[in-house]
Amino acid sequence: MKHAFYYKSKKVAINTLIHIFLLSVSVTCLYPLLWMIVSSLKTQDMIFKDISLIPHQFRLENYVLAWKEGGFGRNFFNSIIYTVSVVFGIVIISSMAAYAFSRLKFMGSKFLFIMFMAAMMIPIPGSFVALYVLLNKLHLRNTPIGYILCMINVGLSTSIFLLKTFFDKMPKELEDAARIDGCSKIGIWWHVALPLAKPVLAVVVVFNALAVWNEYILALIIFDNRQFMPLQVALQTFQGEFVTNYPLLMAGLTITALPIIIVYLLMQKYIVKGVTQGAVVG
C-alpha cells in the first residue's frame, strides 16, 4: 500500500511541476495579447496608470477612430480582397497543375515539377529588388492586381507539392468511371478530383490565407498609396502618424490580429496538419 502511495504521490508531484511549466509558458504567450486588447480600450492618460489586465474602461471610440480617421476600414477591406483573391487563384491554378503532374502524361512534366520544387528550396533574399523593377516595367506596380499575381506565385510551389502528394495516393477508380461516362479531363478535375481533395485543399487555403494576411515586404515595395495598402503595411504608416496615441495603435493592432486568431481557433486542426506535413517538405 505504502509503495503504491509513494508512486502515486510522485506522479502527482511530477505532473504538477509539468503543469506549472506549461502554464507559465502559456501565460507568457497570452500576456502581450491581453495587454494589447485591454490597452486598446483605455484612454491615453489611463494607459500607463492602470496596468492591470482587467479593463476598467471600455472606450470603443478608439476602434471607431482607428477605423474611420485612421483609415483602417479601407485597409481592412484591402486585406480581405487580397487574401480572398490570392487564395482563390492559388487553389484553382495549383490544383490544376498538381492534377496534371500527378495524372496526365506530357513531355517535360517531370522537368516542370522539379522546377517548382527547386523554387521551394532555394532562398533568394534579394528577389524583391528585381520584382520591383519587373512590376515597374509591366506597369503593375502600385496596383492591386500586381500584388495579387506576385502573391499567387509565392504560394504556388508548396500548394502544388501538397496537392500532388495527395493526388498520387488517391485511387484512380472514380476517375476511370467518370472517363467511361464521357467526362472530359477538365470535368474530371473539377467534379471528381477537387471534391476528393477537400481535406488538403483546406490546408492549402488556411496556410495561404495566413501567409497573405500577414505578408509585409512585397506590399511595402509595391504600394505607394495608402488606399491600396493591406493592414500590415498600413500599420507602419499609422504608427508614424499617431506615434504617441497608444490606445489607437493598439486598436489598430487588435483589428489586424483578431481575424487571424479567430480563423486559427476555428481551423487549428488543419493548421496542425499543415505544419507537420509542411515539415516533411523541408
Added chain:
Amino acid sequence: MKIRDAIENYTFVLPAVTIFSVFYIIPFIWVFQLGMFEWDGISFTRVFVGLQNFKEIFLQDSNWWQSMWNASYITLIALTFQNILAFMLALACDREIRMKNFYRVIFFIPPVLSEVVVGMAWRFIINDIDGANIINRMLIGMGFGNLAHNWLSDPNTALTTVALVHCWKGFGWGFLIFLAGLQTIPRELYEAARVDGASAWQSFKKITMPLMVPVMVLVAILTVLGTMQVFVLIVSLVGGEFAGHTSVPVLRILASMRGSSRFGYACAQGITFGMVLVAISFIQYRFSKKGH
C-alpha cells in the same frame, strides 16, 4: 487527336507555369544580372561594373558584415534557447496529461500572428515610455531597480531583446514539429525498455533522442533559414526604417534599394546572402548524415 490531347494537358499547367516564369524565373535571372551593374532603378543607363559590387561587399561594407553578425547572433539564440524550450514543451505534452490540447492551441498563437503585430505589441510593452515599461516596473517592484532601463535603445541589450521576442514568436513551430515527431515513436519501445528495467532517463537517452535526430536537424535547418531572414519583426520592434544597430541582412538589402537607390548593389547583397543560406543548410544536412 493526339495533338488535341497534348494541348489539353498543357492547358492544365499553363497558368501555373506562366505566373511562375514571370514572377519567379525572370526576377531570379535579373537578380544575377543586376548584381553586376551600378543602377539607381530609374535612369535609362546602367553602368556595367562586373564583380565590383561583390568586391565592395566583401572588402568595404562593414555595415553588411555587422548585420550578418547580428542575424547570426539571433539565430544562435533561436537554435539553442528557442529549440530547447520547444523540445521540453513537446516532451511535457507527449504524455498522459490533462489540458494537452489547450496548451497546444495556446503555444501556436504567436506563430500565426504577423511580425508587425508581434513587434509593435512587444515594443509597447518593453520600450521605455514615460517610465511605463512593464518589465522595468516588475524589476523595480522586485527590488532590482538598477537593472531597469530601455532595453531596445541600449546597444548592449537591444539585440538580445530582439532575439528573445523572436523566440517568443517562433517556439510554437518547433514545438508542433517536435510533438509530431515524438508521437511517431511507437509506445511499445518504451514499454519493452521498462520491462527490461530501464529508467526513464535511460529510455529517453537510448530511444527518444536517437529517433528524434532527423526531426531535430529539420527543425534546426528551418530555424536557421527562418531566423537569418528575419527583419519585419525587428523593424516593428525597434522602429526606424532600417533598425540602426540591430540591422540584419534583409534590411541592408532594403536599405541599399530604398535608402541609397543602389539596385545593383542590393542584388549583389541578395546573391551573397542567398549563397550563405544555401551553404549553411547544406552543411547542416551533411553534418546530420555523418552524425548518424
